Amino acid sequence: MPEIDVAPSKQRRLLWRTAEVKEIIEETPRVRSLVLAVPDWPGHLPGQRIDVRLTADDGYQAQRSYSIASAPEAPQLMLTVERIQDGEISPYLTAEVRPGDRFGLRGPIGGFFAWTSAVGGPLFLIAGGSGIVPLMAMLRHRAAAKSTIPALLLYSSRTFEDIIYREELDQFAARDRELEVVHTLTRTQPVGWSGGARRIDRDMLADFGFGAKLHPKIFVCGPTRLVETVALSLLELGHERGLIKTERFGPTG
Amino acid sequence: MSEPPISRGFHGRKKPEGPTNRVPPGQHLVSDFPVLSAGPTPQTKLEVWSFTLEAGGKLLKEWSWAEFEALPQTKIKTDIHCVTTWSKLGTNWQGVTIDDLLAACGLSEPPAPYVLAECDGGYTTNLPVEDLIEGKAMIATRYEGQPLEPEHGGPARLLVPHLYFWKSAKWVRGIQFREGDEPGFWEALGYHIYGDPWREQRYAGD
Numbered sequence: 001m002p003e004i005d006v007a008p009s010k011q012r013r014l015l016w017r018t019a020e021v022k023e024i025i026e027e028t029p030r031v032r033s034l035v036l037a038v039p040d041w042p043g044h045l046p047g048q049r050i051d052v053r054l055t056a057d058d059g060y061q062a063q064r065s066y067s068i069a070s071a072p073e074a075p076q077l078m079l080t081v082e083r084i085q086d087g088e089i090s091p092y093l094t095a096e097v098r099p100g101d102r103f104g105l106r107g108p109i110g111g112f113f114a115w116t117s118a119v120g121g122p123l124f125l126i127a128g129g130s131g132i133v134p135l136m137a138m139l140r141h142r143a144a145a146k147s148t149i150p151a152l153l154l155y156s157s158r159t160f161e162d163i164i165y166r167e168e169l170d171q172f173a174a175r176d177r178e179l180e181v182v183h184t185l186t187r188t189q190p191v192g193w194s195g196g197a198r199r200i201d202r203d204m205l206a207d208f209g210f211g212a213k214l215h216p217k218i219f220v221c222g223p224t225r226l227v228e229t230v231a232l233s234l235l236e237l238g239h240e241r242g243l244i245k246t247e248r249f250g251p252t253g
Numbered sequence: 254m255s256e257p258p259i260s261r262g263f264h265g266r267k268k269p270e271g272p273t274n275r276v277p278p279g280q281h282l283v284s285d286f287p288v289l290s291a292g293p294t295p296q297t298k299l300e301v302w303s304f305t306l307e308a309g310g311k312l313l314k315e316w317s318w319a320e321f322e323a324l325p326q327t328k329i330k331t332d333i334h335c336v337t338t339w340s341k342l343g344t345n346w347q348g349v350t351i352d353d354l355l356a357a358c359g360l361s362e363p364p365a366p367y368v369l370a371e372c373d374g375g376y377t378t379n380l381p382v383e384d385l386i387e388g389k390a391m392i393a394t395r396y397e398g399q400p401l402e403p404e405h406g407g408p409a410r411l412l413v414p415h416l417y418f419w420k421s422a423k424w425v426r427g428i429q430f431r432e433g434d435e436p437g438f439w440e441a442l443g444y445h446i447y448g449d450p451w452r453e454q455r456y457a458g459d
């Protein structure tokens with residue numbers, strides 16, 4: 001495994017590239033994935049993000065950050081975007097955009113919230129809603145690298161229909177004894193649901209998570225409320241501060 | 254890339270809902286207060302909190318919370334700009350300016366040209382001293398009249414509003430004056446060494 005340089009400050013300036021939408025995948029009623037062709041993409045680490053910049057025909061521009069959903073091993077870059085009501089960019093990316101459309105993109109950005117199999121494990125991932133995106137890049141990388149590092153995903157969604165990447169996660173877990181995926185549904189649960197039925201809390205982290213004695217590498221991503229609660233609970237459960245990395249997508253609640 | 258690609262069907266909000274001369278390029282206005290940080294929020298108790306100024310490895314002065322609160326207080330109303338593209342106008346802060354901290358040490362001018370701000374949780378950020386003095390920066394302890402919440406950097410954060418907001422380091426506990434400009438936590442991870450939003454200095458090399 002080559003050494004990965006996570007100090008992009010030594011790199012050249014991050015260029016704006018032109019991404020072309022190749023394929024669109026409807027993930028849930030509010031979430032879409034975009035598979036992109038990005039010429040001369042320099043590669044990335046699972047967990048890193050990019051900036052998207054849209055340009056209107058009158059020159060007006062707007063930009064936002066999106067995590068990379070695809071593994072570095074994948075042939076094309078994937079983003080996964082959740083539609084935010086009244087948002088400026090996410091409604092465009094989740095409803096208007098179609099194959100052949102183009103927009104500006106630059107990255108990869110961030111090297112702190114990143115994991116590769118070279119970093120080791122166990123790998124403890126905790127996601128809320130679209131916070132799954134950078135963590136999925138880690139799981140896809142782990143699968144592509146045929147890593148047997150023990151991994152656990154605790155994933156909170158509102159309803160069964162809102163679970164992003166549900167089938168792929170099921171498939172990963174079914175064929176991999178070292179990977180466990182635990183879902184919790186905070187709003188409604190289907191009949192016969194055997195997973196969690198509330199927000200992620202300290203008890204849930206204690207019952208399902210890796211214990212602090214295993215020194216897991218922990219990544220938490222989601223809305224600020226979830227990230228705050230989870231990170232504090234993990235500290236209370238004895239996990240080391242330095243092993244807990246967080247990323248927050250949304251505004252404060 | 255010289256000509257940005259036109260995104261078919263994208264119209265955007267057009268004009269930001271506010272005075273355009275206050276919104277730097279690539280930024281958009283928000284009314285809430287998003288949070289960005291890399292790890293668990295430190296929960297430092299005021300009884301053990303302290304603030305230190307150091308120069309050349311030597312301690313200039315250390316304040317307890319009570320001593321710090323007794324320093325001259327300044328209020329700033331200002332716009333803030335986060336590198337993740339949100340900007341928030343007219344935010345109200347209160348705290349102690351760097352000028353007043355230096356004066357409390359009996360210094361008429363800063364002891365070195367650069368600083369590294371140090372924080373709970375191990376974060377650091379680097380700045381030229383010029384950007385901190387003459388009322389340009391403070392150690393803020395109140396936001397909109399209330400004690401600063403931990404998730405926004407409380408009990409105290411650096412406030413350097415004319416630079417991208419990661420420079421306004423949360424949970425700040427001290428400032429080291431230094432002869433050289435060395436990258437802090439985010440700067441070593443690819444963020445711009447200076448971070449001027451008006452020149453859109455987001456990442457290294459911008």
Ligand SMILES: Cc1cc2nc3c(=O)[nH]c(=O)nc-3n(C[C@H](O)[C@H](O)[C@H](O)COP(=O)(O)OP(=O)(O)OC[C@H]3O[C@@H](n4cnc5c(N)ncnc54)[C@H](O)[C@@H]3O)c2cc1C
Nearest residue numbers: 064065066067080081082087088089090133249250251337
């Ligand atoms: C590091 C980072 C990585 C990110 N990765 C992803 C990703 O992989 N997938 C993804 O879908 N988004 C991601 N985001 C969020 C994304 O950058 C945008 O904020 C989001 O798409 C909303 O943009 P918008 O233009 O549609 O809404 P805006 O016009 O920016 O906002 C409209 C309103 O919605 C609120 N709002 C913004 N974001 C959220 C949110 N997440 N939840 C609830 N309310 C919100 C705003 O505060 C505002 O009031 C990431 C953000 C960061 C900082």
